[in-house]
Amino acid sequence: MPPMPIHIPGYRFLHSPGPTHVPEAVLNAISRQPMDLGDPRVDAVTAACENGLRQLLGNPQADVFLYAANGHGVWEATTVNLLAPGATVLIPGTGHFSESWAVMSEALGVRVLRTPYREGYPLDAAEVAQVLRDDAIHEIVAVFAVHTDTASATTNDLAALRQALDDTGHPALFVVDAVATLGAAPLDMVALRANVVLSASQKGLMTPPGVGLCVVDAQAFAVSVANPRPRFYWDWRLRQSEHGYRKFCGTPPLNLLMGLEAALGLIAQESLDAVWARHRQLADATHAAVQAWRTGGALDFLCRVPEARSVSVTAVLVDVDAAHGVLPEDVRRVAREDFQVAIAGGLGPFAGRVFRIGHLGDLNAPMLLGCLAGIEGALVRLGVPIGRGGVEQAVNVLNRAPVSPRG
Numbered sequence: 001m002p003p004m005p006i007h008i009p010g011y012r013f014l015h016s017p018g019p020t021h022v023p024e025a026v027l028n029a030i031s032r033q034p035m036d037l038g039d040p041r042v043d044a045v046t047a048a049c050e051n052g053l054r055q056l057l058g059n060p061q062a063d064v065f066l067y068a069a070n071g072h073g074v075w076e077a078t079t080v081n082l083l084a085p086g087a088t089v090l091i092p093g094t095g096h097f098s099e100s101w102a103v104m105s106e107a108l109g110v111r112v113l114r115t116p117y118r119e120g121y122p123l124d125a126a127e128v129a130q131v132l133r134d135d136a137i138h139e140i141v142a143v144f145a146v147h148t149d150t151a152s153a154t155t156n157d158l159a160a161l162r163q164a165l166d167d168t169g170h171p172a173l174f175v176v177d178a179v180a181t182l183g184a185a186p187l188d189m190v191a192l193r194a195n196v197v198l199s200a201s202q203k204g205l206m207t208p209p210g211v212g213l214c215v216v217d218a219q220a221f222a223v224s225v226a227n228p229r230p231r232f233y234w235d236w237r238l239r240q241s242e243h244g245y246r247k248f249c250g251t252p253p254l255n256l257l258m259g260l261e262a263a264l265g266l267i268a269q270e271s272l273d274a275v276w277a278r279h280r281q282l283a284d285a286t287h288a289a290v291q292a293w294r295t296g297g298a299l300d301f302l303c304r305v306p307e308a309r310s311v312s313v314t315a316v317l318v319d320v321d322a323a324h325g326v327l328p329e330d331v332r333r334v335a336r337e338d339f340q341v342a343i344a345g346g347l348g349p350f351a352g353r354v355f356r357i358g359h360l361g362d363l364n365a366p367m368l369l370g371c372l373a374g375i376e377g378a379l380v381r382l383g384v385p386i387g388r389g390g391v392e393q394a395v396n397v398l399n400r401a402p403v404s405p406r407g
């Protein structure tokens with residue numbers, strides 16, 4: 001790897017699906033001095049974050065638990081609060097992240113039921129309904145559903161899952177991983193009757209990594225109160241407190257909270273509808289570019305169902321033979337080193353098979369066009385056969401008026 005040049009003129013474009021680009025207002029907020037823990041402004045910052053998240057999820061009543069943690073931390077928080085050792089959870093297969101959460105839950109002594117993930121497809125709510133129907137004695141405490149599985153870049157139909165729970169009359173809690181969707185796609189906790197939504201700061205929330213969150217309704221909180229599992233740092237019961245120090249089980253990650261407060265303020269200022277419409281349009285533009293490139297025969301969408309393609313991230317399969325031996329990692333390297341566009345690689349079963357374009361968070365049309373042009377440049381430089389005109393197709397989409405996908 002050549003040494004990093006000391007000065008790169010202009011910007012390096014960050015198009016990983018998290019961490020994402022951090023807006024100036026958030027960077028400025030984070031760069032303030034921390035406060036002493038008795039300063040009343042500490043509580044004000046925390047309250048602003050809690051209220052902003054309640055607004056984002058349309059649930060003014062929910063408890064918000066904020067952690068100095070990443071997404072894995074709030075997975076663990078959710079599992080240990082809701083499930084005693086030996087208790088049963090259903091984790092429908094959505095790809096790499098559902099499986100990682102399942103493996104973690106098993107490590108914590110939980111019995112995990114799964115439905116299969118089929119490469120290229122979102123989860124099948126009918127299969128979930130069948131597992132719920134088979135559970136006549138209602139052993140399943142909760143269904144843990146990943147909204148967008150960031151590795152497969154596929155979004156799952158949460159309303160269909162809610163319907164599966166309702167149709168079968170199963171009382172399991174409905175828990176949603178919105179790590180890749182909060183702040184990018186509509187998610188109405190009340191309409192879905194989702195009992196817990198978890199997420200993290202570093203994607204649609206436009207804040208550096210380090211804050212995880214669980215938004216919890218009264219029913220899920222009651223299950224956590226009745227759960228005999230020993231726990232401490234993650235314990236919602238201990239964190240349901242007026243005192244900032246207890247809310248965080250210690251010192252709050254103050255500067256990240258100041259950043260998150262600023263980011264939530266930016267989302268409110270733009271309006272949720274506008275944020276979601278912008279994400280929809282940037283995703284459509286990315287898909288239009290990939291659609292053009294794929295006609296060259298070497299690239300394709302990993303997600304085969306167009307309406308299930310994520311508004312946050314697009315995974316592009318590389319047929320290495322058709323690409324004359326060029327690997328996804330080669331595309332990443334040339335895009336990063338020669339075109340200053342940072343994109344992501346494949347995770348789990350997709351390692352070495354895909355590159356992923358993040359299009360969520362603090363992004364606008366020219367940033368996305370720069371990203372797509374950089375990738376197109378890398379593909380051309382590497383001699384990957386692509387259909388031309390990808391960037392042009394993206395421009396055509398960006399010239400249409402954005403449409404809000406409020407759901």
Ligand SMILES: Cc1ncc(COP(=O)(O)O)c(C=O)c1O
Pocket residue numbers: 018070071072073097146148149150151177178179180200
């Ligand atoms: C959908 C989803 N869930 C969970 C995680 C885990 O989050 P973290 O990497 O912050 O631990 C990720 C990370 O990308 C994710 O995309």
